[in-house]
Amino acid sequence: MTDGPTYGFDTLQIHAGARPDPATGARQTPIYQTTGYVFRDADHAAALFNLQEVGFIYSRLTNPTIAVLQERIATLEGGVGGVCCSSGHAAQIMALFPLMGPGKNIVASTRLYGGTVTQFSHTIKRFGWSCTFVDFDDLDAVKAAINDDTRAVFGEAIANPGGYIMDVRAIADIADEAGIPLIVDNTTATPYLCRPIDLGATLVVHSTTKYLTGNGTVTGGCVVDSGKFDWSANDKFPSFSQPEPAYHGLKFHETFGNLAFTFHGIAIGLRDLGMTMNPQAAHYTLMGTETLSLRMDRHVENAAKLAEWLEKDERVDYVTYAGLKSSPYYERAAKVCPKGAGGLFTFAVKGGYDACVKLVNALEIFSHVANLGDTRSLIIHAASTTHRQLSAEQQEAAGAGASVVRVSIGTEDADDLIADLDQALSKASS
């Protein structure tokens, strides 16, 4: 199918990137379970290796099943190209890799997935990179944190675990003024609820492990490029603007224009870092994307029902869902993610740590799991698991205090989920 701008989201999530298999006519995208591809002749091989012709060489770089997924996610996000990776964390490194260098830094929101906080505060230092964390609700603080060595601004559209909403447009304007890209992690919102590129983001990263696959089967990630950033406007991004010695002095931006980031991601990033998605994972994720909007509508509907029910319950202290009128993010959510504030939120249980532990033990439909974005409802008590090593103050700052549980609301019957929470809350408060 040719992806015209006239097609709606529900059509694109099924068809974008896919076409009947040229060899067999197979309607569903085959799993191309192959590492290598036979060259037509020696000239064809040389042209592929010189990036003069686009084609398949070796599955660390490109694979037809993964190519469909890349095009599909990029289309749903409104970008020009995508690079799939082995996990969401791999996608984050792949996004930063061509932008950064020793001594360079990023400015990131304090409200991020816990694993991202660790990756940015410790692991990237080994590359000579660093990260300054700031409260993205304080725009002056974001501006003040950017210096001459800053190469990107990074935040989550709907931040895990609290469901905080980022003012993507305002942060994008700040990045723009500084001549650097804004990278948005759109994992918890998905392109159905939020389109960061429309709001000014340059790059979008995903953990496809979550809602895009949607059933907790495979890990994966993707970086989508808006194609809108001028990599040659200043001298900050030599990976794109300057000659690349590993390709005989080719300049990516000059040669590939608005596809510079995508080509670099495949020809350098995947080639040399090797954080490649496998074709089986791409298949599962392609299956997931076909029903994305249907699932997200139900996730949002159920999350809203449960959040409202919990907010009124005496055994509950507070609920942090941005879809609740009582949330300080309610109005911003309507602008940033007009189709709903997602399926993820936290709530605090009266009775603190012990009550939370009893609650997760007593639930029958909800699983106690360190994952999110599954059709199944999931719950985690961060203070006794993912945030166990942190001090009480650090736990509070992360929105993961001792009395707080995070839920990822699934697509089951809302009434069954409410009944499950009701019986477990009774056990927790007895």
Ligand SMILES: *Cc1c(COP(=O)(O)O)cnc(C)c1O
């Ligand atoms: C899970 C997650 C990640 C990391 O993705 P993996 O696929 O687990 O590597 C990054 N950001 C957010 C918001 C996530 O939920």
